Amino acid sequence: LHAEARRVPAAQAREAVFGSAAQLPERQPPRHLAIQINQALHDLLCKYPSSLLFGEDVAQKGGVYTVSKGLLKAFGPRRVFNTLLDETMILGMAQGLANLGMLPIPEIQYLAYLHNAADQLRGEACSLQFFSNDQYRNPMLVRIAGLGYQKGFGGHFHNDNSIAALRDIPGLVVGCASRGDDAAMMLRTLAALAQVDGRVAVFLEPIALYMTKDLHALGDGQWLFSYPAPDQALVLGEGRVYAAEANDLVIFTYGNGVPMSLRAARAIEAELGWQVRVVDLRWLVPLNAGFIAGQAADAQRVMVVDEGRHSAGVGEGVITALVEAGFGHLPLQRVCGADTYTPLAGAAMCVLPSDNAVTSAARVLAQDH
Incomplete structure (x- = not known):
């Protein structure tokens, strides 16, 4: 294959x-x-x-x-x-x-x-x-x-x-x-x-x-990437890990949550002094439970950033994989969408995860633990 x-x-x-x-x-x-x-x-x-x-x-x-x-x-x-x-x-x-x-x-x-x-x-x-x-x-x-x-x-x-x-x-x-x-x-x-x-x-x-070019600041071009040679492909279930050595906080996410979490990671590091790892799952069905458990193995805290809804979202599967692998004791926060249809214009941002929501969830982890 x-x-x-x-x-x-x-x-x-x-x-x-x-x-x-x-x-x-x-x-x-x-x-x-x-x-x-x-x-x-x-x-x-x-x-x-x-x-x-x-x-x-x-x-x-x-x-x-x-x-x-x-x-x-x-x-x-x-x-x-x-x-x-x-x-x-x-x-x-x-x-x-x-x-x-x-x-x-x-x-x-x-x-x-x-x-x-x-x-x-x-x-x-x-x-x-x-x-x-x-x-x-x-x-x-x-x-x-x-x-x-x-x-x-x-x-x-x-x-x-x-x-x-x-x-x-x-x-x-x-x-x-x-x-x-x-x-x-x-x-x-x-x-x-x-x-x-x-x-x-x-x-x-x-x-x-689709058209995103920048990550942290307008014009930084940090979300532009070189086209991979035609003999490069991914193994099914293989995620992408940013800052693999960081373990104060490990964030599991996908899609729009990836650049969002990377931006929030910079703010969290500046405010709390934590080194933050961001894990892009990439593959949502089936979820790679072994990969998820491996990324949690050395984590001090875990966050799941899921732009899907609170009920039946990918985040539920990630948390289940963590608990079944024996990591249910880790301090955990989930940032996800509300159980609602997406409203018009700026109101949409009230029911979807945001950079600030990720940073706020990290503050909760810092207070509780």
Whole structure:
């Protein structure tokens, strides 16, 4: 599986797709998340001739956020095409195409649009291998733009932090990248899972991080990363650890929570003198309980920053993994979203985790312990 994830598309084909050897993405300056997902999709369609990318407005328009820009020109309308505005049809067609031996890469335009079609994954796509005893497979890599903090589009139809419906599906794999280089490597791994093992995979893309370039200050460029060479991929369940030696406080998080926690870590270190480790889970289903326990082994305190809702969020799974591994005695705080739909405009920030909420939770840990 990992060998397949690291398998490189033909050099000539890549150069034709990207324009020339000099224009290959790994030879370009560091880029933000949306561009690197776009580059990774070019690579995947180049690598897998049987792959098809489709969804609402993905072709001529290049997607709402330009993530699929240029794919139609590079691969043509037989492999990159628009669909009806119907998520049930998008995922149903993905199953049919997969049954015909294709590798579908459907896009669900917003996470909130998934819920009316979730049973296409739960009751149909993910159940086929199980109920056929692996006689039949319908592999696919479903891209879903979602989570909160998006500015410009208000309300719960465009800011949706409910991923409980995905966590509940047997056999599904869900990855969520917070930065561009991770996104490219995770897409390669998820595509390999589909191609080799026939898995149904979901790649959850944080809309609010698509265009993010800075981390601590305007213009610092610290959230721009170099495109990983095409032979680099991630092991399923492997997280990213920032400040691995720090153990005064270990923060487990993902998605938008990663840059948020890194900013808060700097404030916590300045105020409390703690050295803070930030752990980006990257893989949300299944959670890697062994990795989580390993990161907690030398921790003095633990925090879970989960932009999902208080009930049925990823944070519950992280805390369960910690308790079952024998770390229930550690001082713990959880920062998460409220059990509500995301309201309009600035009101959204009242129900989602924030930099200040993370820092405040650290102060509670300092007072209590």
